[in-house]
Every structure is written in C-alpha cells, then in structure tokens.
Amino acid sequence: LLRGKAWEPAALAAGFVVLGASVLGGWIGTRIAGGKWPFHAVRGGLFLSAALMLMGTFFPVMGRWYPERSVPAGPRRRALGLAGLCEWLVMLVLFSAASVVLRSFGVVQSIREYAMILLVFHVLAVYPFEYLGGKRVLDWKLPVFVVLCALTAGALFLL
DSSP states (O other): OOTTTTTSHHHHHHHHHHHHHHHHHHHHHHHHTTOOOOEEEOTTHHHHHHHHHHTTOOOOOOEEEOOSSOOOHHHHHHHHHHHHHHHHHHHHHHHHHHHHSSTTSHHHHHHHHHHHHHHHHHHOOSTTTGGGTHHHHHHHOHHHHHHHHHHHHHHHHHO
C-alpha cells in the first residue's frame, strides 16, 4: 500500500500526524474517564514504528495510557474502554475527514492511508493488535464494539 512513499516528506508528516492524533485521542479518553494517567511507552516501540514507516510499512507500536493506581476490575474496564473508544473515534474522524476533504493533496492522502490502517488495527481485538484499544472497548461493552466495527466497515467501504 505505501511502497515507495515512506521517505517522502508528506508521508513522514502524515505518519506522525496520525500517531499524534492517536495519542491525543487516548489522552482525551483518560480525561473523560476521570484521571491523569501516565503514558507508558513500549520498549523500542516508537523507534520500531519509525523504522518500519521508513521501510515502507506501518505498525504503530508506541505505548498506551494506563492508570497510575490499581483500580477494581469494573471501573478499570470502563476507564480503559473510554480511552480506547476515544482513540478509535479520533481515527474514524481523521480518516473520514481526509477521505472527504482535500483528498487530492499528497499529505492528506497519506493521512487517509495511515488512518485507514489504524482503523483496521482497532477492529482486530486480538494479539498483537489488542493494545490499540479495540480489545479495551470489547472488554468494556460488546454493543459499543459492534457499533464501532460497523461504523469502521461503513467508512472503509463508502469513503
């Protein structure tokens, strides 16, 4: 999908915009869930993501937001689910906006492609993709997960 484009400035900028939007979506979700959570980076995650992006592919292994203190299972599922939901919604909005508005510009086309990949990764609530938030939403509320999967499928097929 992205062969030959990875070294282009527009593709690099788009990759960092999409990754930044994902982190921002998670941060917003943590605030909605009622806490100030630290961001825990995966060892080598950001380096691995950047290296793979430069090689012409995209696998965003960078880290996630987690509560500082241990929380009982029910509230923890809700809090993590809200964070995952916000990340997913930010990617859905970013993909939809890039698909509808200014699609002919190079950087916007690259943003669309990267956001599309993240949307597909969010639908995959199995290892190794579960850390992206889809599994968090699935564990929290199955109906919300199903609706988001349907919205994602609709956006991918219609846009």
